[in-house]
Amino acid sequence: MVQGARILKQLIKEVPDFPKPGVSFKDISPLLRSPSALREICDTFEKKVNLSEIELIAGIESRGFILGMLLATHFGKGFIPLRKAGKLPPPVCQKSYSLEYGAATLECQPGQGKILIIDDVLATGGTLQAAIALAQQAGYEVVDVAVLINLKFLNKMKFSDREIISLIEYT
């Protein structure tokens, strides 16, 4: 990890046994409170993503909205919400996927353009994989996929040849 990422990691608070026993929750609240940390996130992503190609930032509900709008505003891009089922008015495209317990569905309105998809955390990868498939189905070209935090020890999904860009890693 680069220096900036090390400083950001120090601002993340690990909360043991939340939301359930055995899980160490990564609380990004202290980082979000800090304007200089938010700028550092933007500066670090700037070196990693193809900003000149990207037209729109797609954020996954709901913490992906926070990261997505941070990048959209800082870099002067538009924003697309990838939402939980039933929130967006029609017409919508839809993609269901499995969770550890049960299933979930993401929705997005059809559209065009080159996009970056962003979420806060990459764990097993199920949500991100569904988000990529959904965005493509909706008509978008997915140029880059990024997360703030990559929990590498939980990654299960394959993303073909696609690299998932991340700032902070836990191995």
Place this chain on the structure above:
Amino acid sequence: MVQGARILKQLIKEVPDFPKPGVSFKDISPLLRSPSALREICDTFEKKVNLSEIELIAGIESRGFILGMLLATHFGKGFIPLRKAGKLPPPVCQKSYSLEYGAATLECQPGQGKILIIDDVLATGGTLQAAIALAQQAGYEVVDVAVLINLKFLNKMKFSDREIISLIEYT
């Protein structure tokens, strides 16, 4: 409404009978896709809120996250999420409130500072009123409260002497 607000309103798509019959949904997606509309939102809020006093922007989950992070990034402030119950790790403060059908709970971590609370839409006012009480209970000083869209014909709550700042109004 000022000129900027008129242009923004033209970008909002009214969707009849969503999410249920008789309701005209205000879809802000076209506005979020437009970098110039996002800048216009920031410029218009800049004239209406006490930016020099405000240290942190508090966004209400989940579309308030989008608006909150837009303002936090544009004006170089920190961000606080006011979340649905069970999402934030402890310690949290909590405030329950009534909805048209049933009830809901907002949570926020304790903290200090002068804040602006923002959400996308003011309807009856229940969520916003709970958010103000919650933030105060958590230790924050609520300097301003703002929404992108004020559905004035639905407003039911009293906000004491507090003015709810809004950009776009439906009467």
